[in-house]
Amino acid sequence: MIVEGPVLKYGDKIDTDVIIPAKYLKSTDPAFLAQHAMEPIDPQFYQRASKGVILVAGKVFGMGSSREQAAIALKAAGVRAVLAESFARIFYRNAVNNGLPVITVPGISREASEGQIARVIVESGEVRIGERTLKGKGITGMALKILESGGIMEYLAKVS
Amino acid sequence: MGYTLTEKILGRAAGRPVSPGEVTELKVDLVAFHDLTGYHVIEVMEKAGMSKIFDQERLVVAFDHLSPPPDPRSAEIQVSIRKFVRKMGVKNFHDNNVGILHQLMVEKYAEPGQVILAADSHTTTSGALGAFAQGMGASDIAAAVVTGRTWMTVPEPFKVSLKGAPGKWIGGKDVALKLLGEFKADYFNGKSIEVHVEDPHSFPVDYRATVSNMGIEMNADALMFVPDAETVRFIKENRGYEPKVITPDRDASYQEAYDLELNKLEPLVAVPHSVDNVKGASELEDVEVDQVFIGSCTNGRLSDFEVASKILKGKKVRTRTIAIPASYEQFKKAMDLGYIKDLVDSGCVVTYGTCGPCLGGHFGVAGPGETVLSTSSRNFKGRMGSPDAKVYLSGPAVAAATALTGKITDPRGVQ
Numbered sequence: 170m171i172v173e174g175p176v177l178k179y180g181d182k183i184d185t186d187v188i189i190p191a192k193y194l195k196s197t198d199p200a201f202l203a204q205h206a207m208e209p210i211d212p213q214f215y216q217r218a219s220k221g222v223i224l225v226a227g228k229v230f231g232m233g234s235s236r237e238q239a240a241i242a243l244k245a246a247g248v249r250a251v252l253a254e255s256f257a258r259i260f261y262r263n264a265v266n267n268g269l270p271v272i273t274v275p276g277i278s279r280e281a282s283e284g285q286i287a288r289v290i291v292e293s294g295e296v297r298i299g300e301r302t303l304k305g306k307g308i309t310g311m312a313l314k315i316l317e318s319g320g321i322m323e324y325l326a327k328v329s
Numbered sequence: 330m331g332y333t334l335t336e337k338i339l340g341r342a343a344g345r346p347v348s349p350g351e352v353t354e355l356k357v358d359l360v361a362f363h364d365l366t367g368y369h370v371i372e373v374m375e376k377a378g379m380s381k382i383f384d385q386e387r388l389v390v391a392f393d394h395l396s397p398p399p400d401p402r403s404a405e406i407q408v409s410i411r412k413f414v415r416k417m418g419v420k421n422f423h424d425n426n427v428g429i430l431h432q433l434m435v436e437k438y439a440e441p442g443q444v445i446l447a448a449d450s451h452t453t454t455s456g457a458l459g460a461f462a463q464g465m466g467a468s469d470i471a472a473a474v475v476t477g478r479t480w481m482t483v484p485e486p487f488k489v490s491l492k493g494a495p496g497k498w499i500g501g502k503d504v505a506l507k508l509l510g511e512f513k514a515d516y517f518n519g520k521s522i523e524v525h526v527e528d529p530h531s532f533p534v535d536y537r538a539t540v541s542n543m544g545i546e547m548n549a550d551a552l553m554f555v556p557d558a559e560t561v562r563f564i565k566e567n568r569g570y571e572p573k574v575i576t577p578d579r580d581a582s583y584q585e586a587y588d589l590e591l592n593k594l595e596p597l598v599a600v601p602h603s604v605d606n607v608k609g610a611s612e613l614e615d616v617e618v619d620q621v622f623i624g625s626c627t628n629g630r631l632s633d634f635e636v637a638s639k640i641l642k643g644k645k646v647r648t649r650t651i652a653i654p655a656s657y658e659q660f661k662k663a664m665d666l667g668y669i670k671d672l673v674d675s676g677c678v679v680t681y682g683t684c685g686p687c688l689g690g691h692f693g694v695a696g697p698g699e700t701v702l703s704t705s706s707r708n709f710k711g712r713m714g715s716p717d718a719k720v721y722l723s724g725p726a727v728a729a730a731t732a733l734t735g736k737i738t739d740p741r742g743v744q
Contacts, residue, residue, distance in 0.1 A: 208716075236466070
């Protein structure tokens with residue numbers, strides 16, 4: 170599974186209150202949530218991500234609240250994968266369950282610049298940016314099957 | 330070599346010995362959700378055609394985030410969950426008049442050694458009683474509601490020892506903020522924190538619940554207090570029976586350990602917009618505050634109201650102050666002991682067991698340009714309302730002292 174796109178870059182400790190504020194949590198509609206993704210820190214995010222992007226971030230991306238809408242909003246806004254130094258546990262699981270590839274890539278926040286094209290091999294975790302190749306933690310096994318199906322619901326529908 | 334608490338609990342739940350780093354399937358003892366995540370859990374179940382629950386006795390549902398409903402959509406969400414509860418025969422359902430889910434888990438349900446999952450990140454709170462408790466998203470919880478099982482990566486146990494006794498005005502929040510300031514928010518990612526208390530009764534369950542609650546802010550997989558005489562006292566006093574206790578082996582080995590001297594702690598504050606940006610309250614005394622919030626599943630318990638009433642009794646607040654006990658049980662006790670009257674007389678707005686403004690819900694959200702001092706758990710940008718508001722976090726003593734002066738105040742200086 171290969172995903173590719175221009176980099177949108179953020180810092181450390183991007184929390185889920187920032188990814189999708191609580192006032193939007195009474196909905197699970199992807200199209201609605203997408204319009205408000207990252208709103209508190211980047212009100213233009215919805216436009217900037219709409220053509221398909223690779224989101225690059227620092228430590229514990231997605232920390233905080235368990236709201237699954239955080240993963241839904243990013244994916245629906247056009248995020249094809251999130252590459253981060255590390256992920257918060259709940260967000261990581263939510264992303265996989267919603268078919269959004271999430272790859273832990275040590276050094277990514279130093280190596281990647283805004284606008285560069287990043288190419289990610291999900292299984293191996295290999296990330297290519299310009300001339301450089303970084304080695305991340307690939308997704309395999311059951312999690313990969315869920316991702317390839319597009320999410321846990323789609324996966325369950327396929328296997329049952 | 331002996332087992333840690335993490336290995337013992339997860340090994341029992343997996344039905345075989347487990348080691349840190351391995352992925353395992355395991356049985357879950359209790360599953361829970363509240364209104365704001367519950368409708369999403371139910372939606373996932375319905376879409377997947379999952380029409381049963383694993384055990385009517387072991388699912389806990391409580392209304393807290395949208396309680397009482399501030400708008401028609403919130404009311405609609407609650408209506409749909411009540412329907413689900415009736416249809417499935419859920420035995421442990423708490424409507425708008427009971428309190429915050431995590432507080433109810435501590436009061437009524439959680440026991441030492443259990444594995445507890447809920448659709449909310451602050452599920453870690455039940456670690457106060459020695460349960461391995463963690464939050465998950467709606468899809469993972471839907472699967473657990475149906476099967477009574479989940480999967481997880483076994484975390485690396487980290488030992489924290491609390492030595493001595495806390496000084497005046499020092500409580501659970503200062504311990505949580507000390508750990509966050511010292512280690513930062515990413516350090517415990519993939520680890521479970523096991524807290525050993527040297528003198529059990531010096532650090533009561535109320536304080537422990539605050540620390541466990543903020544285990545998620547440390548990004549720990551779980552934050553558990555090793556069950557001891559205080560754990561047994563709490564459950565016996567609140568529920569009338571003595572729980573079975575599970576503890577780590579004496580020769581359990583921890584890769585890392587940290588000793589915290591309780592008597593050396595000072596009142597601490599987390600500064601915007603990060604939980605690990607921690608300073609002494611005394612360093613922040615020029616910060617003017619527009620609103621104080623005392624409450625939430627972090628610090629809305631009886632001991633928090635006791636501290637607030639000691640500081641506010643017979644005085645008037647200078648800053649608008651909202652106080653919300655974490656549950657009806659806490660509210661009633663605080664009323665019987667006169668704390669609620671003290672707070673109302675001092676000019677606080679006091680209302681009942683709900684999450685309130687903690688997540689920018691209702692009962693006092695922050696406006697643009699406002700500064701809030703809150704006893705809740707998160708000061709992320711936009712968390713309590715406007716993204717242009719600033720949120721400082723502290724325990725109840727700093728909050729009450731700040732309410733009196735209108736500026737962040739070290740309670741040790743209050744007469």
